[in-house]
Amino acid sequence: MKQSHLHASWESVAAGASTEADLRQALPFLLPKKMSLKVLVGVKRVIDYAVKIRVRPDKLGVVTDGVKHSMNPFDEIAVEEAVRLKEKKIAKEVIAVSCGPAQAQETIRTALAMGADRGIHVEVPAKEMEKLEPLHVSKILAKLVEKEGGDLLIVGKQAIDDDTNATAQMTASLLNWPQATFASEIKKADGELDVTREIDGGLESIKVKLPAVVSADLRLNEPRYATLPNIMKAKKKKIQKLKPADLSVDVTPHLEVVEVVDPPVREAGIKVDDVDTLVAKLKEAGRI
């Protein structure tokens, strides 16, 4: 209804604008933002959360051989949110993206089984993967989003192996897009998203214009179990393979891992009888 009314008025403006982007800039409040979003979701293959991590003998990393890996739990939440947007007809396509060695395809397939439409696997050999940094991933994601013409990028807020919590933010910066991190609720509004963020002090509500980058926090949703019919359908979905070089991204490491050690063994605490003793002990230990 609204659209046909607008066509009459902006056709005259259309003559002067050369791209849709120009049009949007010229008449942002008149042109309804397309709500059939193309959503990209970043998923990372990490060591399963339940595995007991062991430091490698060479102390340059952790043991990954023969160890169970799965999709980063926060990325599962991101995929679930993207699929729900599609079910609500807010998104029209969900593309799962992962950087990594051949096994990263398993993670993409899990996303496909949850409802993503297709996948992109950016091949990074295992040895290079160890040294891949959030900045590299951000550059790759930014390039992919541009290439695909994405409207929304959702990733987990952090990966449970490095816990850097940096990729979403850096990708938004590279794209010069608004970011909404630690999202615990996403609601669609005209051309924008209403996002509730989990912050130290509680919850914060913000509005971000699309296109945007969102990072998923724990309470955003509860990911579905991939149903067997969907697992079978996922077989037919396509996974495109690319290399970082195809996106003109240089993955030379800037950081060098010098040593990886176990955290110190937790020492026993002591119980005290009253607050005064507690204060005295803390002073003794130089804590206050």
Next chain:
Amino acid sequence: MALHSKTPLLFSRINIATRRQGLCRSLSTVTNNTARTKIQDGYYDQEHQELQRSLIKLIETEINPFVDEWETAGQWPGHRIFKLLGQAGFLGINKPTEYGGLNLDYKYHAAYLEALGHIRAGGVSLGIGVQTDVATPALSRFGNDYIKREFLAPAISGDVVACLGVSEPGAGSDVAGLQTTARQQGDDLIINGQKLWITNACQADWICLLANTSIGPPHRNKSLICVPMKTPGVNVARKLDKLGMRSSDTGHIFFDEVRVPAKNIVGEEGMGFIYQMKQFQEERLAMALGTLVPLKTIMEETINYTRERKAFGQPLLNNQYIHFRLAELETELECLRSLIYRAADLLVAGQDVTKLASMCKLKSGRLARVFTDSLLQFWGGMGFTNEVLVSRLYRDLRLFSIGGGADEVMLGVICKYMNTLPHVPVKKVK
């Protein structure tokens, strides 16, 4: 797309707590979960593994956090769990698509059966296995449209709990000797008798009953009949207090002039015994598959325990007697695994695997006993408590030499195939 059903607030809170726990302890030490570090690969391909991954996730979220509670209560919540499993498509893997199944080949079903072993209480996997592999295969294979719509479809969707009624106080191994009758009366059957050892009895919506429906040779006079549990005259008299599988409700059911329409007979009248026999190879393979993961789990937990536990100045595991014994048992487990996978492959290829399946059942039951007994010893005093998995498995897996076809019956079947049974001369009838 199906989302898992709304759970009461308590469960959702526990779910968030479990998941939050999981996410928060990414780099912390977790002692009891290394067991599930790797899904057995080499046999199952990508899709099978994806199926297992999804099922294991469901188990870890909706089942394992609660099994201790259910074991103490002596009851697992079948309706809730079946609904979750049904929505995810796990209850009809090799059942027809017209009734909600996926019509995939047996290997997908084997993948599901093996993954059920991640449940840390045998009683729950037993209850689930009965629904998919004991109470429903005959309906799927021999039932008409009415039977399949009325009874099979809701079992596949997880809307009902099903059970099988074959064994009686006087007839366990001797199936042909059962006494329950279903006499014809117009368009109905009137059922009288009793059934014992019925898994899921206390929560089932319908029972697939094997009863005598005519006079004649004992292998040809029985029929499988679907009976709704709420039919007047059906009485679950008691729940058995068992050594193991304590979260599984095992009942003693009485049938007193129970009236059901004769159209509730599955397939042909008089063929019930044959139908039951035909599905035994799958039932046996299912039970064998069900032991693989629990044994692997308990092996890994025992290795971790004996590595930490010190006696006389060094880890228990350092004693050659212990690590060698574990190696022996590990070898046996892999032998069993290979036998099972071989039988499954032949079944997928369309062959009759009765002999191999019986061997799988026999071996898994016996190995489970030896395995859990040896490993329990290495846990010392802790192994004798209810606080560890090994003692629960010791009790739960003891069933496998008895239920689903006792060892002695398996041996008889294998001898039949080896042609070593004594020939009894046929008595001439005067």
